Amino acid sequence: MLVDGKGADFIFHGRMLPLVIESVENFSIKNIHIDFDKPQISQVEIIDNDTTNGVITFQTAPWVKYEIRDSVFYNQGLGWENNPSSCIAFDKKTRHILYNTSDVRVSARHVVAVRPGVIKAFNWKNKKLVSGTILAMRSWQRPAPGIFLDHGKNVSFENIKVHYAEGMGLLAQVSENIKLDRFSVMLRGDKDPRYFTTQADATHFSGCKGKITSVNGTYEGMMDDAINIHGTYLKIVERKNNTTVVAQYMHPQSYGFEWGLPGDQVQFVASTTMELTGKPNRIKSIKSLDQPTFFGAKIFELTFENILDEKMMKENSLGIENLSWTPGVYFANNIIRNNRARGSLFSTPKKTVVENNLFDHTSGSAILLCGDCNGWYETGACRSVIIRNNKFVNALTNMFQFTNAIISIYPEIPDLKNQNKFFHSGIVIENNTFETFDMPLVYAKSVDGLIFKNNKIKTNKAFPAFHFNKYPFLFERVINYKMKNNSYDYDFSEAQHVKINNKP
Secondary structure, eight states: OEEEEEEEEEEEOSSOOOEEEEEEEEEEEEEEEEEESSOSSEEEEEEEEETTTTEEEEEEOTTOEEEEETTEEEEEETTEEEOOOEEEEEOTTTOOBOTTOOSEEOOOSSEEEEETTEEEEESOOOTTOOTTOEEEEEOSOOOOOSEEEEEEEEEEEEEEEEOOOSSOSEEEESOEEEEEEEEEEOOSSTTOSOOOOOSSOSEEEESOEEEEEEESOEEESOSSOSEEEEEEOEEEEEEOSSSEEEEEOOSTTSOSSOOOOTTOEEEEEETTTOOEEEEEEEEEEEEESSSSSSTTOOEEEEEESSOOOGGGOOTTSEEEEEGGGOEEEEEESOEEESOSSOSEEEOOSSOEEEESOEEEOOSSOSEEEOOBSSSSOEEOOOOOEEEESOEEESOOSSOOTTOSSSEEEOOBOTTGGGOOSOSEEEEEEESOEEEESSSOOEEEEEEEEEEEESOEEEEOOSSOOOOSOOOSEEEEEEEEEEEESOEESSOOOHHHHEEEEOOO
């Protein structure tokens, strides 16, 4: 089935989910734009900053509708309002996220109107917010993506542009074989008066399999990653017998969807060390315990085909990963720029290729390889990753979670000193160009097998160096690494520029 919008521009009003694609096979959609008339993000411009008295005066963008009640600023739209608590600051001319600002606190609870559209905010001291700075003032809500895909197979998106959504641009879950070609989360050109796009990730894939392809896209101005691909760990909370456990979704923002099916292969991970434990197994049966169906469920009873290893059964310390629902990835020829947090995030054991992309002022790390059974509960270990022929321009202008270097290999491991196995493996970083004002190039934790070769490193003075990591290469529990045929515009030596902490 093909849906061709022929360039249709859909402008939505209020708070809603524009497009749901559910239970489809061999489905294609192309040539549409998605936007909203009044975003839940309030764009304002700083016109005065009295740093002595802590008073900032700002002017709202023409499309922002607001009300001040009891000295509190509320951004308003059709059927909704919010009181912003933080913001991202943009340089007015370059549209880059303002250097060394990260998530900026907003003082929107003690304000007065000077005249229509001009507001003084008290108790707000921040000398970095100079006159002319553009602020995207926001809450942390993300209730609705621009496009939601659920239980799809062989689904393609072509020439789709999402200009705003109060959540991800595209959220896909429990789907197989997804292709994005010229799928973009972007502004409406250089003259667009807005500086922001989506409230969260541009694209987000959870519990998918087959192959995810994302090519020829532009991702800019979003409040999180251009792409995030992962599964979700369930946490074992009760052992009922030698083959049956009760397990549940743990993060309050990640539950309610089908986690697995009979026949799916699973493996088990110790939460504190992120080490595999016991043997892989298969699901014999799975049922939700807190809801009639998987819809909205958090807690499941799982029975496995084979007896579980006794040493695995310390409750509340083990996660379950569904290996059957993990995808291969091809992410190529994309532009990622001027966004909050990170450029891209990959957490899958299948082959992942990241090539020929431009990562331009991603503010945090350009690429993150993660894995976490303690906070976000996003699986899992990467086993085959190729990062090649990309250009990285001045990443790390700000600090966000897991952003220890331009390429940050950062699984969340609470007890690294007692870890015996390694989490990630098989990572190749080759033929890339790094243009950077600061030192950190690669941070890696718990990796067996890392190659960094044929890369070009060019330093500049675009911003003052400020990152806490003072090493181009900072490794913690990394073995079998190779570095060769790289070119640096400074005198590089492994003894001086590679820091290895293998003995906590």
